[in-house]
Amino acid sequence: MVFSGPELNINLESDHLVMHGRANESSGCVLRGVLNIHLKQSMKIKSVTLIFSGTIQTSWKQPTGNGHERRIQQERSLITHRWPFISPTYDKTHVLTAGDHTYDFELPLTGDLPETGNVANYYNVHYQLEAIIQRSHFLPNYECQRVVYVTRQLNSTPSYSSLIEPISVDNQWSNKLYYDISIPSKLFHHGDVIPVAINFIPLVRGLKISHLNCTFKEYATCGPVDGLFDGRSKSHSKILYYTRNNQPAKGKVTDSSDSNGNPVTTSNDDDDNGAPWCLNLAVPIPKALDEIQCDTSGGVVHIRHQLKFVLTMARRSGRLTELHAVLPIIIQAKPNGLLPTYNQCDGNQTYPYDPALMVRLLRRNQQQQQQNHISRSPQEDEMQQPSSSIDHTALATTSIQASQSNEITSNLDNHPSHHSILSSSSHSPLASDNPPISSASRLPTYDEVHCH
Template structure:
């Protein structure tokens, strides 16, 4: 019996991202963007030949639809590239790189602008961001590749007061009914609750409220250079056929709050509001109040409120910043944990000299006293101290806390808080003369 040959790949090649969900804070005009960070990892299980290693990120907007029937059909299609960048970690040369059995890692980062369009996936149009890493092999060898998708969402800031204030429609309909329809804010998230409060005061005698229908409607406008098309669909319908019997009744005033559950993202029945050059998505709440007149005639009161559907709320944002006075409460890294993460390759070794705290001191010590045979630049796990207090013990010959650290690279408040690191130093600061670089004297 002939056994099939099992092909074993000589290396593991992948893209690691700090996060694959990028959250832009604020509107297109006020967002400062965000930093994309990650690494490309190559684990060679044997001696491997590589010609080059590259990483590319690309973001595109596409629309594609057909109008007309039969011989009058016409295709409308447009595409725009909104983001493109490429890294070359091992540039291609005439010679081939010979990599021994080892763990290799290349860290990368890219500032993403705050005006990037949000990710959308629809049959007629989409906005997507994708990364592709390629380790090119010599002729007749299969290249190593890995792909990752990046999701971009936008979070409206609390400073956008026009989105957080309640919306009220108040009017008198046909001299028969006074009505107030209100929602607590203009912005809501997928999967959330949307409370709608109705208050009616009948003016005409014997006027009855038969039913109330609330409809969440979505409008998607697709555009090319010379044409546009708007698609509409009903996302959610909420109907109450017993409003007048179940509403709070005080004199001639009827009041009741209806709750509409907004579909979540997993249902694929709803898209978030977005505006870009080719795709525009917006939503409206539409109301229909069916009334029965004294003579039995049926009338309908119609109204609408524009709302905004967002992908996430401020409470769900993992990157939401604390108040300035509460930033110090952010939990610092545990020194032993940091050292272990650097040793395992989950954090870059440069972290040991970029954070001036006890964790950095311990990680830096691990790097300095690592195994001589460890050529990857990562500390061996055995070099990590077993107790966090070990980092606070200073010998007479040990370097000062600020030595080995680039003091000119001061992080911004935003960077400091988002990194979850405690930037603090309890000792005395160095003098300017002790950290300044002496000038060079040239003798001829």
């Protein structure tokens, strides 16, 4: 008989936590989630532990004289918290029966914790959750990790209305060329696309536009705090997107793709003073949090983003000239949802966080995923990526149904301890059949609902 190992998953309400305000004024945030263990058959274990840890790593080269250098590396622990869901006992094992075993957890994080940040080869702040199933005797343990991102939004940043207003740069270059580069907003989120509208109009004869380079860059700088980096700031930049577009022939309108496969629309009309050029670009923003960082200007790390344009022109004499333009871009965490109105924060319309509801939804999602896996073809299954985030829309409807039937209390203070074990789904009262979930509402987080 071949033993099948457990399926170990760390499901979070959100793996991107946002702290508002500087370190000395922020109220912090809350990390919430559920550890789920699925067993196809019973297993003997010694303990089940979940660990949340945060570390800061710094590295730089310091001159020692005579042209020699030495590399200095430091690592410091920022936070460590343990949840002993099943505590180890001396010379004794526990038996986990087949089925689902779920353990909810919650941890308030103080506002003075540094945000997740990375300046390549110099500075790195990293947070993660690690679940460990310790097995008996000399058998190997089962482990699972999940990265948690912590970002900070300062209260001194411009208002939201000013960030979503269109911005543009337009001018005349030496009375020879008029240019206009605009975007509909300065604020964007992970996975968005930046639409850029560009117009070039030559004002003199003999001036020919050759090509345009567009670069989306991230700049990260860390300061010499507490004597780090030998008293000097360290910087690093990386290119997130790059494209080059050549001007088409006169009088042609083309719909094509750039060097990265993104759609580009260009138009070129004949003109006595030269060939004007209208260009529309679609600049993609990476979806993954580890590929692009949020803008920040407080603390040790300063992160900013820019769209840089370089236009190359040829004069009548054949001399090449470059025109440079820059547009600032602000990357922020995508909001979880809108704040409820005052009338919605009354009676049964409030949606407080309840770990039991999360467990209920997770089990239902697992059943739906299993049914979808059976009904999908192998090609569709490869394209479908599993999601470990919590569906707030379904959870909100479950919360309403639970509050109306008085099956689950909406007061978190009366909920059992977070270290309690929720037994197998076959014996849990939460595993009963439920009506279909509507997609009309969503469960706000604690940061969004301030009345319970």
